[in-house]
Amino acid sequence: MNLINEKITHKVFGEGNIVDHDDSIITIDFNKEIKKFVYPDAFGxxxxxxxxNTANSLKEILMKREMEEEALERKREEEKERRALEQQRRKKLKTHKIHESSQIVFWLDEEEQQHVFSGWQVSTGKVQSGKHEGQPNRASRLGPNSAGLLTAREADQPETKRRILGLYMVNETFSGNLTNDGMVPSHAEFRIELTDQEAKKMLFWNYYINKNYPHRTTWNSGKYRYFDNVCIAQILIDIIALKTDEEQIKRAENFLEYFCQMNALDKDSIPEANGALKH
Known part of the structure; x- marks a missing residue:
C-alpha cells in the first residue's frame, strides 16, 4: 500500500507528512523535522x-498481516510441541528399551492368504544362505509391543498396489529372539481383518517409506520387513475412519489404545501418514 504524501497525526509530534516507507520503516516529515518509525507497529x-478511507484500508491490511503472523506463530508452536513430544517419545523408547522400528510387515503368498485369518500366525520364512541356511528366520526385534501387518499384491500388479489385508498384535509372551519355529503368533484379542473392498483403500505404500530412497517402492525379495512403530498407529487411525460397523470401530479403537500404550505413543499426536505414495 502506497502511503507516501499521506497526512498523519502523531500523539507527540503532531501533524506530519509521510515522505517514504518500506516493509519495515516509515519516514515522516514534521515541518522539516524528519523522523523514522517502525512500520507498521507505529500505526494505531x-x-x-x-x-x-486510507486509514480503514490500512487497518484491513494490518489485520490481515496480524492474522498471518498469528497463524505462523501457531505453526511454530505446533512444530515446537511436536518436536518436544518426539523427544519425549524417543526418551520413553530408550527407557523401556523399545526399538522405534519394532513392527513387522509380511508379504503373504496365496496359500497364506487362505488360512492366515483362521490360524492368526505367520511364518518369517527360512534363512536363505550362510551357516544357518534352512533354519527359521528369527525376527529379533519383535516383542509384546509389536504388530504384524499382513499385506499382499497380485503377481501382475505393480508394488504400489500392495494392499493391507489386516493386522494383529504379537502374542504378549512372544520374543523374536527366543522363537525356534519362525512363527509369529497373535494376541488373542487384538486382531483386525479387512474386507476386500477395505483392503483396496488401504495401500501399504501410503504408510511405508524407505528413508534413504523416499520415492522408491520396491520389495524384490524377503518374507518380511521391519518398519516404524508410528506407521501402525497411522494405519489403525485410518482403519477406524474406514470402518462403518460400530463394534468393529470399537475393536480398532481398543487396538490403537493398547498399541500406543505398549509403544509409548500419544495417540492424539500421531502425525499424518507420509509414505512413498504421498511424495
Missing amino acids: RFITLNDR
Whole structure:
C-alpha cells in the first residue's frame, strides 16, 4: 500500500507528512523535522492517518498481516510441541528399551492368504544362505509391543498396489529372539481383518517409506520387513475412519489404545501418514 504524501497525526509530534516507507520503516516529515518509525507497529499506537478511507484500508491490511503472523506463530508452536513430544517419545523408547522400528510387515503368498485369518500366525520364512541356511528366520526385534501387518499384491500388479489385508498384535509372551519355529503368533484379542473392498483403500505404500530412497517402492525379495512403530498407529487411525460397523470401530479403537500404550505413543499426536505414495 502506497502511503507516501499521506497526512498523519502523531500523539507527540503532531501533524506530519509521510515522505517514504518500506516493509519495515516509515519516514515522516514534521515541518522539516524528519523522523523514522517502525512500520507498521507505529500505526494505531502513536500515528493516525488523517484520511479515513486510507486509514480503514490500512487497518484491513494490518489485520490481515496480524492474522498471518498469528497463524505462523501457531505453526511454530505446533512444530515446537511436536518436536518436544518426539523427544519425549524417543526418551520413553530408550527407557523401556523399545526399538522405534519394532513392527513387522509380511508379504503373504496365496496359500497364506487362505488360512492366515483362521490360524492368526505367520511364518518369517527360512534363512536363505550362510551357516544357518534352512533354519527359521528369527525376527529379533519383535516383542509384546509389536504388530504384524499382513499385506499382499497380485503377481501382475505393480508394488504400489500392495494392499493391507489386516493386522494383529504379537502374542504378549512372544520374543523374536527366543522363537525356534519362525512363527509369529497373535494376541488373542487384538486382531483386525479387512474386507476386500477395505483392503483396496488401504495401500501399504501410503504408510511405508524407505528413508534413504523416499520415492522408491520396491520389495524384490524377503518374507518380511521391519518398519516404524508410528506407521501402525497411522494405519489403525485410518482403519477406524474406514470402518462403518460400530463394534468393529470399537475393536480398532481398543487396538490403537493398547498399541500406543505398549509403544509409548500419544495417540492424539500421531502425525499424518507420509509414505512413498504421498511424495
